[in-house]
Amino acid sequence: MNALIQAGQALLLDRITHRYAGHTTVDAVTLDIEGGELIALLGPSGCGKTTLVRIMAGLVRQTAGRVMVAGRPIDALPPNRRPVGIVFQSYALFPHMSVADNVAYGLAARGTARAAQRTGAARMLELVQLGHLADRLPRALSGGQQQRVALARALAVQPAILLLDEPFAALDKNLRLDMQIEIKRIQRLAGTTTILVTHDQEEALSMADRVAVLSAGRLEQFAPPTEVYDQPASLFVNSFVGQVNRLQGTLAEDGAVRLDAGGIISVRTAALPPGSRVTVCLRPEHLRFAADCIPATLELALPLGPTVVHEVRFGDGSTAKITEPREAGAAPRQPGTQVHVATAGPGMASAFAA
Ligand SMILES: Nc1ncnc2c1ncn2[C@@H]1O[C@H](COP(=O)(O)OP(=O)(O)OP(=O)(O)O)[C@@H](O)[C@H]1O
Numbered sequence: 001m002n003a004l005i006q007a008g009q010a011l012l013l014d015r016i017t018h019r020y021a022g023h024t025t026v027d028a029v030t031l032d033i034e035g036g037e038l039i040a041l042l043g044p045s046g047c048g049k050t051t052l053v054r055i056m057a058g059l060v061r062q063t064a065g066r067v068m069v070a071g072r073p074i075d076a077l078p079p080n081r082r083p084v085g086i087v088f089q090s091y092a093l094f095p096h097m098s099v100a101d102n103v104a105y106g107l108a109a110r111g112t113a114r115a116a117q118r119t120g121a122a123r124m125l126e127l128v129q130l131g132h133l134a135d136r137l138p139r140a141l142s143g144g145q146q147q148r149v150a151l152a153r154a155l156a157v158q159p160a161i162l163l164l165d166e167p168f169a170a171l172d173k174n175l176r177l178d179m180q181i182e183i184k185r186i187q188r189l190a191g192t193t194t195i196l197v198t199h200d201q202e203e204a205l206s207m208a209d210r211v212a213v214l215s216a217g218r219l220e221q222f223a224p225p226t227e228v229y230d231q232p233a234s235l236f237v238n239s240f241v242g243q244v245n246r247l248q249g250t251l252a253e254d255g256a257v258r259l260d261a262g263g264i265i266s267v268r269t270a271a272l273p274p275g276s277r278v279t280v281c282l283r284p285e286h287l288r289f290a291a292d293c294i295p296a297t298l299e300l301a302l303p304l305g306p307t308v309v310h311e312v313r314f315g316d317g318s319t320a321k322i323t324e325p326r327e328a329g330a331a332p333r334q335p336g337t338q339v340h341v342a343t344a345g346p347g348m349a350s351a352f353a354a
């Protein structure tokens, strides 16, 4: 495998900024990526993910900042000289070329001899388990097969960096899972440094070594998946990744928040002066029913297989969802019941400036 694909190299995006017609699309993004890491770029539509990928590939020239591979700037290199393979958001196979010629395309563009193109393409097609379809045209393949051809094409040039822009978007759920496993397998084997663009938080959290969360061109957090989930750096991250309840309140002296909904709870992050108005974020699984704390009325109980999701309404009219494990045979709580809600443990609530 190592003979097939070059082991991954470190990638540094050094304060990359990009403006289209005066509008800042990427805003001073710095990402220091180790060789062999799989990084997910996660963020909503239009936040600048594709722009960043195109900058790395050399298809867009950034307004400011540098791209470095293995400690060397690559900004002066044209796309076909960069140690980069890319799978585009729409995987864009050449319709008039056979599968094998599609895969060999990057090698041809780099001036590789014809025989070496053919053997290189054949090995890559074996890698994605499509060797038997080498002579077909793309239109005679399923979406998932086309996606694997696009992946083989990107890998054929033995890139040090693999860029995948929403490579699973067109696939149904099962195929998606197959492809996710495939990419993880190839990436683990070869140690290829991989950037995976996605707006699917589950995909980012399950596949990546570290997740870069982007909002409106800015990097909100760059951390391992569990840290992004458990210790979100901003209100945006807390809301975009995972489910969250937002409750309003006022910060007290001792790192606790007096909620408008009633009750006082301790919070994790709040570099704010006492008396500040804050938004408290609590995940549904971080709330539980308790003997005291915040009084509420149970509005709904939805048994969802292994868990039950409850919706409660507080005295100030605000609502929250509470998830708890479902015990076999237990009757769901009745709507209309008066309950009390507490956090399931210390350090589970985050507070951000309201
Ligand atoms: N060639 C261009 N000229 C002008 N504006 C552009 C151009 N390409 C992208 N943009 C704008 O830059 C912003 C970021 O676009 P980009 O394609 O990077 O977003 P994205 O995060 O990949 O979104 P999606 O998830 O929808 O693919 C958007 O507001 C988009 O309209």
Ligand SMILES: [Mg+2]
Binding pocket: 049, 050, 051, 089, 165
């Ligand atoms: Mg995009």
